[in-house]
Amino acid sequence: MTQHSVDVALGARSYSIRIGPGLLRDAEALAAAAPGRHVLLVTDANVARHHLAPVQAAFGERRLETCVLPPGEQEKTLARFGELIGRLADMGASRDATVVALGGGVVGDLAGFAAATWMRGIRFVQVPTTLLAMVDSSVGGKTAVDLPQGKNLVGAFHQPAAVFADTDVLATLPARELAAGLAEVLKYGAIGDAGFFAWLERHMEALLAREPTAVAEAIARSCAHKAGVVVRDETEQGERALLNFGHTFGHAIETEQGYGGLLHGEAVAVGMLLAAELSARLGLAPAADRTRLEALVAGFGLPVRIPPGLDPDALLRHMRLDKKNRSGALRLVLWRGLGRAEVVEGVEDAAVRAVLAAG
Structure with a gap:
């Protein structure tokens, strides 16, 4: 099936949304989207069972840290955000580091907010695995966490460097x-x-x-x-x-x-x-x-x-x-x-x- 590509034209922060089958297996493209020395790959337990291995393999021998979170909107908290920031600190992530979000909107929002705030903003790649994330939360640079008082009240605008929407993953979506x-x-x-x-x-x-x-x-x-x-x-x-x-x-x-x-x-x-x-x-x-x-x-x-x-x-x-x-x-x-x-x-x-x- 032919792939689609949609460009988000924001000058120096422009990026492309690639849409189609097999993108999780395109190791060359994934690796090229994260060119620095450090990569923090964030996902959740449900997604990891189905899709983690090929994405991990794409980064070869580079220093890759993987963070697997429990699934669910209830995890989109300041505490989880702090956990991701701690992982970036522990791995010694520098300004050329990349945060890769493999998952739905919760993972994307959390990982994106961590990328937006670490060293005042580092590279961020979205690999959405739900239809909702593919058409909405992975595009446009909104990142946030929830509070008990309301949804998405703490966050930042931080555009991704690339979006890979692999339509094959929708076969495993409930x-x-x-x-x-x-x-x-x-x-x-x-x-x-x-x-x-x-x-x-x-x-x-x-x-x-x-x-x-x-x-x-x-x-x-x-x-x-x-x-x-x-x-x-x-x-x-x-x-x-x-x-x-x-x-x-x-x-x-x-x-x-x-x-x-x-x-x-x-x-x-x-x-x-x-x-x-x-x-x-x-x-x-x-x-x-x-x-x-x-x-x-x-x-x-x-x-x-x-x-x-x-x-x-x-x-x-x-x-x-x-x-x-x-x-x-x-x-x-x-x-x-x-x-x-x-x-x-x-x-x-x-x-x-x-x-x-x-x-």
């Missing part, structure tokens, strides 16, 4: 994780490309069946959309905020569940439907577009309602800590219908709470 990644894929259609949304509706069965051509096309189109936004607004001063469609609601759900309930993509799926419902109630968008969004979300096997037992007031408190808010006023990404998202300032708490209460 169905639930695949669906969680599809939530982020459909987000790109929802916020800015109604034609892509329609393409996803037509190719839903092929994507769920992991048909290689359809999956690679979905990843490439998602990455191209995100790359364009990142180039225009790297540090989220304007347009990039639209990529958070559904995330303010979704992060609140994740935080209230202690990062041990819905997967990130599942929470975002629910969040997008809540944002669409709020948009309809505020008269911004037709209810029919929310119905169409729900049909695709459900078709991909994703949840469409807030999990039972979550307090609307608690969710609203978490939403007030969102990074997009200004001067204490809620600032949400809503939409005018499929393909037309926008940031809406000063949304009334009562309107948001009503949507949360309705679930």
